[in-house]
Amino acid sequence: MTQPGAPPALEALHAVDTADLAVVGAGYSGLWTALLAKERDPGRDVVVLEAGTAGWAASGRNGGFCSASLTHGFDNGLTRFPAEISELERLGRENLTTIGLAVEHYGIDCSWEPTGELVVATEEWQMRELTTSFGEATARGLDVTLLDRAEVQAEVRSPRFLGGLWDRTGCAMVDPARLAWGLRRACLSLGVRIFENTPVLRLVNERGALRLNTPRGEVRAGRVALATGAHGSLLKRLRHYVVPVYDYVLMTEPLTPSQLDSIGWRNRQGLGDAANQFHYFRLSADNRILWGGYDAVYYHGGRISPARDQREATFRLLAEHFAATFPQLDGIRFTHKWGGVIDACSRFSGFFGTAYGGRLAYAAGYTGLGVGATRFGANVMLDLLSGARTELTSLEMVRSKPLPFPPEPVRSGVIELTRWSIARADRNEGRRNLWLRTLDRMGLGFDS
Structure with missing residues (x-):
């Protein structure tokens, strides 16, 4: 470290x-x-x-x-x-x-910042799912707020955000x-x-x-x-x-006051998007943006190696997604990149x-x-x-x-088929194919 x-x-x-x-x-x-x-x-x-x-x-x-x-x-x-x-x-x-x-x-x-977490919709089907989740959560007394496009843009400005679900008390940075x-x-x-x-x-x-x-x-x-x-x-x-799954993260240089003003984010919530392959992002204490997720990777055989903590293909993909989410921050540099294994x-x-x-x-x-x-x-x-x-x-x-x-090599095949199906669902208005529906019935509903 x-x-x-x-x-x-x-x-x-x-x-x-x-x-x-x-x-x-x-x-x-x-x-x-x-x-x-x-x-x-x-x-x-x-x-x-x-x-x-x-x-x-x-x-x-x-x-x-x-x-x-x-x-x-x-x-x-x-x-x-x-x-x-x-x-x-x-x-x-x-x-x-x-x-x-x-x-x-x-x-x-x-x-420690108990700012809550805001899950944003970047597609209409995600907004429908957040609306359903909002109903289930409020029925159980949870302090959540459903935001429309104007309300979510007032919190954090991005051309991709269509709405969001803000859990005000359920998360700290x-x-x-x-x-x-x-x-x-x-x-x-x-x-x-x-x-x-x-x-x-x-x-x-x-x-x-x-x-x-x-x-x-x-x-x-x-x-x-x-x-x-x-x-x-x-x-x-x-x-x-x-199974050991690798997750990867980028972090920007500190935002200037004008850059921070261009995106808002005055309440400093943690953010994530509502896709199956989702991103998570937050502000650090010195106003850097941590940007990670989406491309969770399982390597055949499950061997853990320090060499796998860096994956340039994923870092390039994350940078592209960041640019599409915050075009007003064009030219900002990423100063840190890292990855690591989680126990899935x-x-x-x-x-x-x-x-x-x-x-x-x-x-x-x-x-x-x-x-x-x-x-x-x-x-x-x-x-x-x-x-x-x-x-x-x-x-x-x-x-x-x-x-x-299942044991290898079936394990790798199952995980790759699931990842492919998840990506396909995100491109197809969230509709889950037969494989994902089968996993759902088995109690194995995966996301990234």
Whole structure:
């Protein structure tokens, strides 16, 4: 991670150690788990083992949208968990509020801006879908506003925007890396021991405990929380449910006052468009525009490689789309470009479970919307490890699993056919072909 202000790496593990709780992974999922574990029980001995440095992967390089949604958006949640969507929305908004309070309590300097999110329509069929979503959301008491063309242009000016749906309270903008570093510092302040550059190579089931082997040491723990996202290989069953998908982002130079005035955006909401292959974009603290999404890429075999963090064909495509969206910013330079892998599952929202007789809990599959949902998932893991039935462990979302992906080479074929079909639907007024309708009936309605 090259962003200025990164803390120096902590020491790697070079000993045989013990812990009440060992957390594998120091992204948001692992850091929230460690922090909440100490808040629940300050006397609990908690160790975090991180293969790189805290927040180096998806947690430190995401788009910076901290959404209240636990289900990858209201519509996805309504489709998959209709009986408990109201409860999930309540829990999600409580979770977002608590994240904001934690940022304040621990003094985390991460440009936290609870500005909400505006989803814009760029085609008439998208406006029809937003209107339907508006009706479903307001029926459940959500604070959303449907904007017509004039109203959306008053918020953010683009010749492509035909209308929009503004969720005023369901999302906050955040500097992702600084949030990760702040959570790391908060963990350390409560006595969590964090070892960086310490990959866990093997997990061994011993009598009454689990042993985690690392290159130069080991930890024996009574309980383990597995929070490795797309990088997990310690629990074989997760390989059937999670695929690594690459997402790419551009960032402009800071906008001048006149450039910013030309697009409006005075309320600084996070923005996304309503296409199946969607873009997401926001303003940074220094008024750069982060512009990403659309071209989610799965590479055959699912191998993760740093070389794939850069993809010039996608960056060129994103730049073309940016120019069409904001022609008034013609000539603006992109100063940064990056990519990274997210842990995608077939239902597009996190799933949870246990192994080793309940001594290990895991959370995975957030599919790019885990900035906020990982805190919820951390509480789920801690509840599961306690063995008690709680409000969270009683949820269908927590008790159920997504459908697994088929093995290669079928997996690559299915994903590519789905991507082709999604692009075709966007060109065909949103009409989904037979393949997508089949996936919908199976509970596998994909977007990008």
